[in-house]
Amino acid sequence: NAGVTQTPKFRILKIGQSMTLQCAQDMNHNYMYWYRQDPGMGLKLIYYSVGAGITDKGEVPNGYNVSRSTTEDFPLRLELAAPSQTSVYFCASTGSGGPETQYFGPGTRLLVL
Amino acid sequence: GQQVMQIPQYQHVQEGEDFTTYCNSSTTLSNIQWYKQRPGGHPVFLIQLVKSGEVKKQKRLTFQFGEAKKNSSLHITATQTTDVGTYFCAGGGGGATNKLIFGTGTLLAVQP
Numbered sequence: 001n002a003g004v005t006q007t008p009k010f011r012i013l014k015i016g017q018s019m020t021l022q023c024a025q026d027m028n029h030n031y032m033y034w035y036r037q038d039p040g041m042g043l044k045l046i047y048y049s050v051g052a053g054i055t056d057k058g059e060v061p062n063g064y065n066v067s068r069s070t071t072e073d074f075p076l077r078l079e080l081a082a083p084s085q086t087s088v089y090f091c092a093s094t095g096s097g098g099p100e101t102q103y104f105g106p107g108t109r110l111l112v113l
Numbered sequence: 114g115q116q117v118m119q120i121p122q123y124q125h126v127q128e129g130e131d132f133t134t135y136c137n138s139s140t141t142l143s144n145i146q147w148y149k150q151r152p153g154g155h156p157v158f159l160i161q162l163v164k165s166g167e168v169k170k171q172k173r174l175t176f177q178f179g180e181a182k183k184n185s186s187l188h189i190t191a192t193q194t195t196d197v198g199t200y201f202c203a204g205g206g207g208g209a210t211n212k213l214i215f216g217t218g219t220l221l222a223v224q225p
Contacts, residue, residue: 031211042117042201042215043156050210058212059114090155094211101146102203102213104155 001026004105006091012111013081021076021108023091031094032074033058033102034066036087043090049074081112115140117204119216127224132192134219136185136202143207145178145185150218151198159187159200192223 007022025032030051035043045058049068063085065077074093078085088109092102116139126132136145144163148156160169162178162185169176175188185202199220203213 033212035215040220042119042217043203044215045212048210048212056210092156096211100211101158101161102156102211104157107155 003027004091004093004103006089006105006108008108009106010109010111012113013078014113015081015083017081018077018079019081019110021078021089021091021110023074023076023105024072025074025091025093025103025105026072027093027095027103028071029093029095029103030071031096032068033092033094034064034074034076035090035092036060036085037090037107038087046076046089078110083112086110086112115204115206115214117202117214117216119200119202119219121219122217123220123222125222125224126192128194129191132189132196132221134187134200134202134221136187136204136216138183138204138214140183140206142182142204144205145182146203146205146213147176147185147187148201148203148215149198150201154198156201189221192221194223194225196221197223 004025033048034046047066049055091105146161147159150156167178173190199218201218202216
């Protein structure tokens with residue numbers, strides 16, 4: 001199993017540009033999450049999904065959108081990039097809603113100039 | 114909203130010294146998880162505590178969950194250079210979503 005994969009690894013965007021961060025998992029996990037991690041800080045939940053077709057906002061959803069058309073994929077969309085969105089983005093998944101390990105992808109480093 | 118704080122933010126130790134990081138939640142937690150993130154890497158799960166007063170050990174690491182389920186600690190005995198990284202606690206509020214609130218993290222530096 002590849003686990004949780006994310007693409008791209010690194011991206012530079014200009015202010016106002018759009019992009020989609022890809023996340024996929026091959027563990028048949030129902031629950032998936034998007035976090036952002038600013039330098040020297042903890043992780044903040046952006047959006048999460050409890051299954052295909054179901055998504056909900058986390059702590060810091062503004063400026064982002066998500067979709068979950070399949071169990072495997074959970075892309076994160078930035079519509080109008082702003083410097084405040086410069087961060088490292090992690091996708092994670094877990095198998096159930098109970099207290100359980102979250103498996104993280106390797107992250108996408110985004111720089112908005 | 115719910116907050117999870119960790120202290121210290123940074124700790125520098127000599128190899129062989131002990132290390133402890135403390136985690137405090139503003140609300141009662143259903144469970145607490147600990148993750149380690151190596152520099153430039155992603156968080157990796159270490160352990161989960163669910164019961165009030167629970168203590169778990171993994172080799173040189175000892176994890177505790179407070180009686181009131183609002184605080185937790187991670188203690189490393191005789192640190193090694195491989196222990197370098199940021200240690201995060203993450204509190205689960207219960208419910209059906211397994212959402213976690215991550216602490217601010219403690220960066221551990223170990224000097225050989």
